[in-house]
Amino acid sequence: MTGLKVAFARATDRPVSNRIFGPTETARGNTMEEQLREAIIDELKRQAENSSELEIRQDGNRIVIIGAIDVDAIVMVVAGSIAGGP
Template sequence: MDTGTSDHKPLEAKAIEAAYEELQRQAAENPSVLRVRKDGDRAVIDGSVDLDALVMVIVGSVAGGP
């Protein structure tokens, strides 16, 4: 019987992708305040992040939003 563990991977991948895209969007909007780059499977973040916007995007990706 499948325990459902494999089902979490795609959801996690969607959330990670959504988070990184939102961080990139915020950095593009105000590059003097925020810089973001990927380093392997990590994000290197230098600056101020709008956590409300970041959380909304992650929750939306988990809920099946755009």
């Protein structure tokens, strides 16, 4: 336990969890990278469903995009994901 945790435990007389989140891990257990990846892929799939000129193929962690995408929509999805929006 770090010095800060020990001090907090002593000051509050409460135990402190040893669980330490990674640099980008959220309380739900998903990393920020996972949340962003999911949001971007979902938005790309949504755009492909609404356009006959856009094709999205996913192969593992790579995506092949054939056609034009709405970058502003991707930016909004990323911003919403970071802010904790839907």
